Amino acid sequence: MLFACLFAVSAQGSAASDDFDAGLQAFRTGDTNGALQIWKRLANQGNSTAQYNLGVVYERGKGVGANIPQAMIWYRKAAENGRPDAQNNLGVLYAEGRGIPRDLEKAYIWLTLSMAQGYRPAVANRQLVEVQLSEAQRAAVKKRLWTYYANYVEPFQGKDTAAAVLPTTP
Numbered sequence: 707m708l709f710a711c712l713f714a715v716s717a718q719g720s721a722a723s724d725d726f727d728a729g730l731q732a733f734r735t736g737d738t739n740g741a742l743q744i745w746k747r748l749a750n751q752g753n754s755t756a757q758y759n760l761g762v763v764y765e766r767g768k769g770v771g772a773n774i775p776q777a778m779i780w781y782r783k784a785a786e787n788g789r790p791d792a793q794n795n796l797g798v799l800y801a802e803g804r805g806i807p808r809d810l811e812k813a814y815i816w817l818t819l820s821m822a823q824g825y826r827p828a829v830a831n832r833q834l835v836e837v838q839l840s841e842a843q844r845a846a847v848k849k850r851l852w853t854y855y856a857n858y859v860e861p862f863q864g865k866d867t868a869a870a871v872l873p874t875t876p
Contacts, residue, residue: 726756738769749780757784758792765795774805785816788862790825793817797828801835810838811847818851819859 729744742763748756757780763770765777778799784792797816800809813835820828839847 726753729756729759733763733769736769738763742770749783752787754784754787754789754792757781757787758789758795761792761795765799774799778806785819786858788823788858790820790823790828793820793823793858794825794828794831797835798831801831810835811843811850814839814844814847815851815854819854822855822859823863 725744725748729741729748732738732744733741742760745756745760745763749760761777761779761781761784762768763777764773764780766772778796781792781796781799785796793816797813797820799806800816801813802808814832817828817832817835821832836844
């Protein structure tokens with residue numbers, strides 16, 4: 707079983723942080739609609755923490771009906787904004803094929819990006835996926851990894867995180 711992570715509790719910037727915290731407080735007190743309104747506004751402004759939490763809400767059906775395609779949209783936005791927890795959860799959804807077509811290659815890529823940022827749950831998750839890939843699939847994935855890395859990790863973390871988990875030649 708792969709491990710997906712739950713809510714993130716920090717946000718970027720002080721005004722965004724205050725708004726995010728108001729959304730978190732609303733959610734904790736049962737005002738799911740209020741929380742969703744706040745988080746959607748922040749998420750649409752590029753706040754990756756709000757994007758991630760919307761993914762969790764829709765994946766888990768917390769206060770709303772579970773909606774995996776909607777969770778995928780928000781996880782993907784957060785993952786593309788460099789959030790390793792979102793990259794992990796996106797990889798898990800691809801690996802499990804829960805509510806979406808199963809795609810082990812995409813799962814491996816997102817889990818590797820999460821690992822490259824030091825996100826520990828992604829290590830075991832990627833190992834579970836890696837053993838299911840054929841040699842041809844591994845080779846294809848390794849060719850694509852650097853492009854994903856350049857777009858979804860490097861702008862947020864720099865190049866130094868790649869050494870341990872990516873193939874040596876881009």
